[in-house]
Amino acid sequence: MRIDQILSTSAPVFSFEFFPPKTEAGEHNLYTALSELKTLEPSFVSVTYGAGGSTRGKTLEIVKRIKDEYGLEAMAHFTCVGADVAELRATLDEMRDAGIDNVLALRGDPPAGEEVWSKTEGGLEYSRELVELISADYPFAIGAACFPETHIHAASPEEDLEHLAEKVSAGVDFLITQLFFDNALYFDFVERARAAGVNVPIIPGVMPITKVGQVERMAKMCGSEISEPLHHELHARGEDPEAVLDFGVAYATLQCAELLAAGAPGIHFYTLNRSPATRAILSALKLAKPWEKAVYPGSISRPSATRGEPSAAS
Numbered sequence: 001m002r003i004d005q006i007l008s009t010s011a012p013v014f015s016f017e018f019f020p021p022k023t024e025a026g027e028h029n030l031y032t033a034l035s036e037l038k039t040l041e042p043s044f045v046s047v048t049y050g051a052g053g054s055t056r057g058k059t060l061e062i063v064k065r066i067k068d069e070y071g072l073e074a075m076a077h078f079t080c081v082g083a084d085v086a087e088l089r090a091t092l093d094e095m096r097d098a099g100i101d102n103v104l105a106l107r108g109d110p111p112a113g114e115e116v117w118s119k120t121e122g123g124l125e126y127s128r129e130l131v132e133l134i135s136a137d138y139p140f141a142i143g144a145a146c147f148p149e150t151h152i153h154a155a156s157p158e159e160d161l162e163h164l165a166e167k168v169s170a171g172v173d174f175l176i177t178q179l180f181f182d183n184a185l186y187f188d189f190v191e192r193a194r195a196a197g198v199n200v201p202i203i204p205g206v207m208p209i210t211k212v213g214q215v216e217r218m219a220k221m222c223g224s225e226i227s228e229p230l231h232h233e234l235h236a237r238g239e240d241p242e243a244v245l246d247f248g249v250a251y252a253t254l255q256c257a258e259l260l261a262a263g264a265p266g267i268h269f270y271t272l273n274r275s276p277a278t279r280a281i282l283s284a285l286k287l288a289k290p291w292e293k294a295v296y297p298g299s300i301s302r303p304s305a306t307r308g309e310p311s312a313a314s
Helices: 024-038 056-070 085-097 127-137 157-169 183-195 212-222 228-236 241-261 276-288
Strands: 013-018 044-047 074-079 102-106 141-146 174-177 266-270
Touching: 013 024, 013 276, 024 056, 024 276, 044 056, 056 074, 056 085, 074 085, 074 127, 085 127, 102 127, 127 141, 127 157, 141 157, 157 183, 183 241, 212 228, 228 241, 241 266, 241 276, 266 276
Parallel strands: 013 044, 013 266, 044 074, 074 102, 102 141, 141 174
Antiparallel strands: none
16 A cells, blocks of 8 residues: 555554664564564554665565565665666666556665765666656655755755755655654754755654764764753663663653644654564554544644653754
């Protein structure tokens, strides 16, 4: 089923992101997590592409298996990197013929060992061009990434939004944000995106904090800010992994509850191929149903100060 159709319902959409493992143990972790998270009935799951398109074949293999063996809707990430247009079309043909309905169109990161992104000869330069290629000739629902804290290579927030609006106009059906830890960034970004003419659903991406060093590396790589109060709380527990995990689950649950109460269309969880934290968070959310108790039902504008700032928006 197309994700844009799933998003057209009134219920919030919950989804999980996985990456193709490089080892046998990693593959075991992935499918264990899938089996455990399946019981939560996610709306869809997504599978990433390695840097430079290095996991292209593995990504498609996992997406097919998720659909065929687990009965879950699965979306393949797809990038411009390391392929000319003919090769991009061949991969899209394979996806279509395999019954895949959804694609996340990305420019992609440079191959391992390279710091500067460069266009492949005979290929595409921008994610907008990839969206145009897909929307013109293929039946997929097209997702794209967006950046509440601005893409790390953008000259300014304004330029970043201009490119996003162009990408959406080219055929994007929905957006998923980069991970963030301060909800105020999401609310502000959505307001600015709407003002710029971006009118598709914007799903917030949330990564549960499970390890201090890991989350700091991810935040640095993505250009996501960890506020001083959050940094302090994490390092106050840095020598106690269980305490970090407990705090991370609580923090992400509060973060997601506020987002949903403010009218966010759902939550996309960056699982890092692990299930316990995400299971705990989503189970609590499904019990509490914060979207039914919204102070601002249907709104995705920033909540007023009278609501109080939960720790997720500190």
